[in-house]
Amino acid sequence: MVESSGNEFALRMVNIEKYFGPVRALKNINLEVGSNEIVGLIGDNGAGKSTMVKILTGVFLPTSGELWVGGRKVDLSSYNVKRAHEYGLETVYQDKSLGEKQALWRNFFIGRQIANRFGFIDVKKEKEIASEIMLNTIGFRGRGITVDSKVNKLSGGERQGVAIGRAMHFEAEIIVLDEPTVALSLKEVRKVLNFVHQIKAAGKACIYISHSLADVYEISDRFVVLDRGEVVANIVKKDIGLKELDEFLLDYAHGLKDREES
């Protein structure tokens, strides 16, 4: 059993395997995420991180294994992206998660429109809620951004914030972020990291994937290291410093290289 800051698991992957044709992309993956835990998922290119995310969020089905979300065993035969939302799992992709030319308020309600009693979209209500999310969940204040602003006017970090705010408002229990800071400036990266701190403060769970170790280190409670489809280390933050974690990963990579050469 791994340590977690919550008293129950938000998520468990049990003996998950994934083949792409003959290629075994994930081998016997066991992962647990506490209900208010931020887990940093680290590993080289091609290690299988995004494949894990896609299995969690219903994009791919695993070849075998079990998935448990919030104490419930997922029926994989009918699992998909929509079901994942119903289980309280949300993911934020780098750019495709937001409609470019849409007004912000519309963006909060894609796939979950509020209808008025005539069956039309309740624009007033949707704008009110969007405005509430922007002020209270993501804290957009006085930056000249309103619910009517177009998405393409937002910076990369702000877009991530909108997507995270949307996920938090619609009561995602677990928010999965796969490389949310790619192509962002340092200032924008800071915004995204602050949003992840807000996920923690709101009592939710998060899986955070990034090649930037300092970022992962800052926001995570625990690190899970993936190498060529396998979990090779599981380290609680209090047991390791950033420098040590960096050295551990380097040593690990060198060890593998030495073994290959011998």
Ligand SMILES: Nc1ncnc2c1ncn2[C@@H]1O[C@H](COP(=O)(O)OP(=O)(O)OP(=O)(O)O)[C@@H](O)[C@H]1O
């Ligand atoms: N749809 C697919 N079809 C076939 N092979 C795939 C598919 N998706 C991923 N793979 C393979 O699975 C392995 C893991 O890929 P994955 O994208 O999960 O890695 P990653 O850890 O996210 O890497 P990166 O850090 O570069 O994003 C790779 O060898 C990749 O080529």
Ligand SMILES: [Mg+2]
């Ligand atoms: Mg990836």
